[in-house]
Amino acid sequence: MTDVLATVGYGLAIAGAVVSVIAASGMLRLPDVFTRMHAAGVVDSLGAALVLVGLAIAGGFGTASARLLMILAFLWITTPTACHALAKIARAKGLMPPEREQQETGP
Amino acid sequence: MDLPGHFNHYVFVLLMMLGLYAVIASRNLVKKLVGLTIFQTSVFILYISVAKVQGGAPPIAQPGVFVYSNPLPHVLILTAIVVSVSTTALGLTLAMRIKHAFGTIEEGALDAMDAEDEVR
Amino acid sequence: MTLFADIALLAFLIAAAIAILRKRDLFTIAMLSGVYGLLSAAVFVALDAPDVAMTEAAVGAGTSTVLMLATLHFVGREAMPPRKRPLLALIVTVAVGSALVYGVSDLPLFGDPKAPAHGDVARHYLERTGEEIGIPNVVTAVLASYRGFDTLGETAVILTAGIGVLALLGMLPRRQRREVGAEPAPHRDHTILRVVAKMLLPLLLMFACYVQAHGELSPGGGFQAGVVFATAFLLYALVFGTRRARAIVPEAWLERGMAGGLLVYGSVGVVTLLRGGAFLDYDVLAADPTVGQHVGIIAIELGVGATVASVLIAVFFAFADVDPA
Numbered sequence: 343m344t345d346v347l348a349t350v351g352y353g354l355a356i357a358g359a360v361v362s363v364i365a366a367s368g369m370l371r372l373p374d375v376f377t378r379m380h381a382a383g384v385v386d387s388l389g390a391a392l393v394l395v396g397l398a399i400a401g402g403f404g405t406a407s408a409r410l411l412m413i414l415a416f417l418w419i420t421t422p423t424a425c426h427a428l429a430k431i432a433r434a435k436g437l438m439p440p441e442r443e444q445q446e447t448g449p
Numbered sequence: 450m451d452l453p454g455h456f457n458h459y460v461f462v463l464l465m466m467l468g469l470y471a472v473i474a475s476r477n478l479v480k481k482l483v484g485l486t487i488f489q490t491s492v493f494i495l496y497i498s499v500a501k502v503q504g505g506a507p508p509i510a511q512p513g514v515f516v517y518s519n520p521l522p523h524v525l526i527l528t529a530i531v532v533s534v535s536t537t538a539l540g541l542t543l544a545m546r547i548k549h550a551f552g553t554i555e556e557g558a559l560d561a562m563d564a565e566d567e568v569r
Numbered sequence: 570m571t572l573f574a575d576i577a578l579l580a581f582l583i584a585a586a587i588a589i590l591r592k593r594d595l596f597t598i599a600m601l602s603g604v605y606g607l608l609s610a611a612v613f614v615a616l617d618a619p620d621v622a623m624t625e626a627a628v629g630a631g632t633s634t635v636l637m638l639a640t641l642h643f644v645g646r647e648a649m650p651p652r653k654r655p656l657l658a659l660i661v662t663v664a665v666g667s668a669l670v671y672g673v674s675d676l677p678l679f680g681d682p683k684a685p686a687h688g689d690v691a692r693h694y695l696e697r698t699g700e701e702i703g704i705p706n707v708v709t710a711v712l713a714s715y716r717g718f719d720t721l722g723e724t725a726v727i728l729t730a731g732i733g734v735l736a737l738l739g740m741l742p743r744r745q746r747r748e749v750g751a752e753p754a755p756h757r758d759h760t761i762l763r764v765v766a767k768m769l770l771p772l773l774l775m776f777a778c779y780v781q782a783h784g785e786l787s788p789g790g791g792f793q794a795g796v797v798f799a800t801a802f803l804l805y806a807l808v809f810g811t812r813r814a815r816a817i818v819p820e821a822w823l824e825r826g827m828a829g830g831l832l833v834y835g836s837v838g839v840v841t842l843l844r845g846g847a848f849l850d851y852d853v854l855a856a857d858p859t860v861g862q863h864v865g866i867i868a869i870e871l872g873v874g875a876t877v878a879s880v881l882i883a884v885f886f887a888f889a890d891v892d893p894a
Contacts, residue, residue: 416772419765419768419769420765420769423761423762423765426761426762427759427761427762430759453572453679454678454679455673455674455676455678455679456575456576456579456679457575457579457616457679458673458676458679459670459673460579460582460583461673462666462669462670462673463583463666464582464583464586465666465669466662466663466665466666466669467583467586467587467590468586469661469662469665470590470655470658470659470662471589471590473655473657473658473661473662474655474658474659475648476648476649476650477595477648477649479595479598479637479640479641479644479648480589480595480598480648483589483598483599483602483637484589484590486602486605486606486629486633487586487589487602487605490605490606490609490625490629493609493613493621493625494579494582494609494612494613494616497612497613497616497618497621498616498679499676499684499686500616500617500618500686501616501617501618501679501680502617502680502681502682502687503679503680503681503682504680504682505617505682506617507617507618507619507788508617508695508706508707508708509619509705509706509707509708509787509788510698510699510705510706510707511705516682517695517707518616518617518618519686519687519691520691520694520695520707520708520711521686521690521691521694521711522686523618523620523621523708524708524711524712524716524719526618526621527620527621527624527708527712527792528712528719528720528723530621530624530625530628530629531624531628531723531726531727531792531877532723532726532727533628534628534629534632534633534727535726535727535729535730535731536730537633537636537637538636538730538731538734538884539730539733539734539737541636541637541639541640541888542733542734542737542738542887542888543737544640544644545640545643545644545737545738545741545888545891546737546738546740546741548643548644548645549643549741549742554644555648555649557649
């Protein structure tokens with residue numbers, strides 16, 4: 343049972359790491375502030391959740407897992423707020439999302 | 450050059466030199482202060498690397514653990530971190546005073562003003 | 570496995586340091602220095618130093634960054650490029666670096682349990698803390714009891730820095746202090762930010778008290794608690810404005826807190842003298858020496874926490890009051 347828990351847990355944590363790397367590459371390659379914030383938001387919500395839940399499962403059920411889940415709750419409250427504040431300031435300073443180029447053909 | 454055994458120490462030297470270069474070569478006073486922070490933190494890394502014992506636990510007594518990392522450098526570095534933030538705060542204050550008194554915190558402009566003062 | 574994390578974190582640290590060197594925008598440099606502080610806190614965790622990691626994360630990644638941003642508000646964001654060929658800097662750096670590399674190869678290998686650093690003194694502290702002081706956290710025992718005099722000096726240093734900052738900034742043009750609420754708060758229409766900040770503040774303050782009280786049993790103590798406590802007030806000041814923050818924490822309280830903390834620390838030493846022991850020998854504070862140690866450590870940690878929190882809040886208020894015009 344412990345082995346299954348450990349495997350599942352570490353698997354989730356590695357999945358979270360992969361998601362974070364994808365989000366980081368998105369931040370480098372995407373064109374402007376708002377699309378990059380989409381990428382950063384992925385780390386806030388999905389990447390951190392996978393890593394922390396995976397480690398909590400791998401550690402068994404106890405105070406350590408409870409603390410990890412509380413850290414996750416704290417992260418879920420604070421990091422999207424920071425992302426939102428950034429987006430709001432960017433809009434207030436006049437940055438606009440990029441215009442979609444008009445398609446020549448299509449509906 | 451035993452790399453795995455001394456990796457932390459070589460990284461310490463590299464970070465310390467990067468910090469030293471920032472302090473000497475930057476012309477902006479705030480950037481010099483950030484270089485000083487890099488320099489100080491590299492020294493902390495050296496001390497904590499020296500304190501680590503292979504297979505040891507953090508120095509908080511737990512039942513059943515007999516090998517701990519050395520707590521003495523940890524205490525020294527705690528003091529050093531507090532002193533470093535005090536230094537940074539005071540340094541930033543001095544930068545603000547210099548900006549108010551001379552209008553700039555660039556070393557080149559300040560040197561030029563000093564040279565002018567000497568000529569007079 | 571830890572070695573892998575160690576190598577990765579140190580590589581990131583080097584990348585952050587090189588990025589700081591190459592950037593010219595001071596705002597970016599301030600952000601990078603916050604990243605550098607957080608990465609070094611992670612390195613300290615990987616090196617089995619949770620107390621140090623907590624202090625570095627709170628101070629290097631939190632307070633230092635806020636103070637730097639407050640400075641940039643007054644000083645301006647652009648930095649001039651360095652000299653075209655900083656030859657002297659390169660020569661000095663390479664020379665000192667080579668000498669250090671040559672010296673470092675003589676150090677004992679990383680993690681060697683027979684290194685000279687792990688000599689008699691450290692073993693004495695690790696073995697005798699349980700019976701002489703009776704607390705599990707050996708770092709707090711050494712910091713507060715065995716080397717309590719050093720910590721007294723350190724608290725005096727942070728008080729002196731606070732006094733220095735207040736003295737120097739007192740002569741700069743201050744913003745006119747208007748009535749509380751007369752000026753709109755900086756983020757009046759950021760509802761989400763204000764609501765979340767208000768939610769977090771009691772948690773932060775409670776966590777500060779927890780860290781203060783739990784310093785003997787887990788990583789923590791006066792410094793970390795003081796910094797977290799100050800961070801709560803910094804958060805309030807950043808979101809709701811310094812005017813309202815000053816109304817909550819008047820300057821007089823901060824000044825009394827700064828000096829009072831160090832006074833409490835020194836008084837514990839004087840009380841131990843009056844009771845017949847050496848200066849800061851907590852054994853004489855109660856009938857049972859271990860209980861005396863507990864009383865002494867709690868008292869001085871409170872003093873340290875009060876001074877650190879008051880100094881950081883006062884320094885931030887002083888920085889925030891400087892008129893950028």
